[in-house]
Amino acid sequence: MASLHGAVSSSEIISKSAQNREASMRIGIIGLGRMGTALATRLHGCGHDLVVWNRTPEKARGLIEGGAVLGETPVAVVNKSEVIITCLLDASALEAVFGGDQGILAAEVNGKLFIEMSTVQPKTQRALAERIAAIGGGYVECPVSGATGPAREGRLIGLVGGSPDDVARARPVLEQLCRRIEHAGPVGSGASLKLAINLPLVVYYQALGEAYSLCRHLGIEPERIVDLFSDTSGGANILKTRGAMIAKGMRGDDPQPVTFDVDSFRKDLRTMLVEGAERGFSLPVTERALSVYDEASQQGWGARDGTSLAGYWSGRSAARSLDERQDD
Structure with a gap:
């Protein structure tokens, strides 16, 4: 029994460890970018x-040293696993991994279950699900919100x-990764929500960034600005969870550590615009935001964390304002 101070007894630890071993699975993870590695780390800690x-095997080194097995190809990963998780950059990367002589298909x-966690268009998810179902596999998409x-x-x-049925099969794994599981409907629904x-x-x-441009001249510390915004109707939840990184931006x-960089956001913005166009409507605010992200990337900000964009526009605006005053 846990003590009154919240300590966990050795018997509880042993019991939990035994439960983890009993419920452990052989899980394949294909794609070891920042998120894929974080997912793998979590699942390894849960006893799986x-x-x-990964296309670049070097990214698997830490996991291998921790006890994971390196699959030489996607085929090898699938053949050695009960559940396979894919977490890749875009539709092209997914096709490279699913197709070909050494691909998943x-x-x-x-009889195996695939959990696909990339951020792509709904039609990409539906097409992959159909190909997996045609050869007897189960398929669940689960893009995630969170860093x-x-x-x-x-x-x-x-x-x-x-x-x-497939979601019920996936739920034991997803419950170890997610604090909330939102089953939105058939395959493709998750991508739309994401x-x-x-x-x-x-x-x-x-x-x-535009808002900060209007008050930057006051000389108020960014931390104070972030705190103020988070306490007003102009605040968003991200200010509470990543306020320190935003203030640094x-x-x-350059906010560190990088969790989701500017170029990755550009990819998502482009995907949103394509999806909107295919559904018959425009996303003008999204389109304009993409143009700024593109500009920031061209100025060398592409590999910075996305929180840095809160400082890109205000810094750019301040520099241009200074140049104009000097010209006058």
Whole structure:
């Protein structure tokens, strides 16, 4: 029994460890970018045996040293796993991993469950689900809301699309990764929600930069500005969770550690615009935000954390204002 002070007894630890071993699975993880590595770290900590693959094997080193098995190809990962998680950059990366002689679809797929966690268009998810179903596999999409820190702690929000049966199969794994699982409907539904949820956040970083441009001349510390905004109707939840990084970005510094960089946000913005166009409507605010993100990337900000954008526009505006005054 836990003590009154919240300490955990050795018997509880042993019991929990035994439960983890009893419920452990052989999980394949394909794609070891920042998020893929965080997901793998979490699942390894939950007692699962991992088989991992990445296009650049060096990124798997830490996981291998921790006990994961390196699969030489996506085929090898699938053949050695019960559940396979993919977390990749875009549709092209997914096709490279699913297709080809050594791709997922060339493996023994029948009866296995795939959990696809990339941020792509709904049609991409539906097409992959159809290809997996045609050879006997189960398929659930689960793009997530949250950064690498919450991923390592099992506090993501899972935006799930799939059949009730496949989602029920995936739920034990997803519950170890997510604090909330939102089953939105069939495959493709999760992707739609993910794009919708990401859009206000990406636009907000630009809006915050423009807002800071209007008060930067006051000389108020960025930390104080962030705290003030978070306490008003002009605040967003991100100010409470990542306020320190945003303030650092406002100073013009490079927020660290990088969890989701500017170029990745550009990819998401482009995906939103394509999805909107295919559904017959425009996204003018998104389109304008993308132009600023593109400009920031061209100025060398592409690899910076997305929170840095709160400082990009205000810094750019201040520099141009100074140049104009000097010209006068």
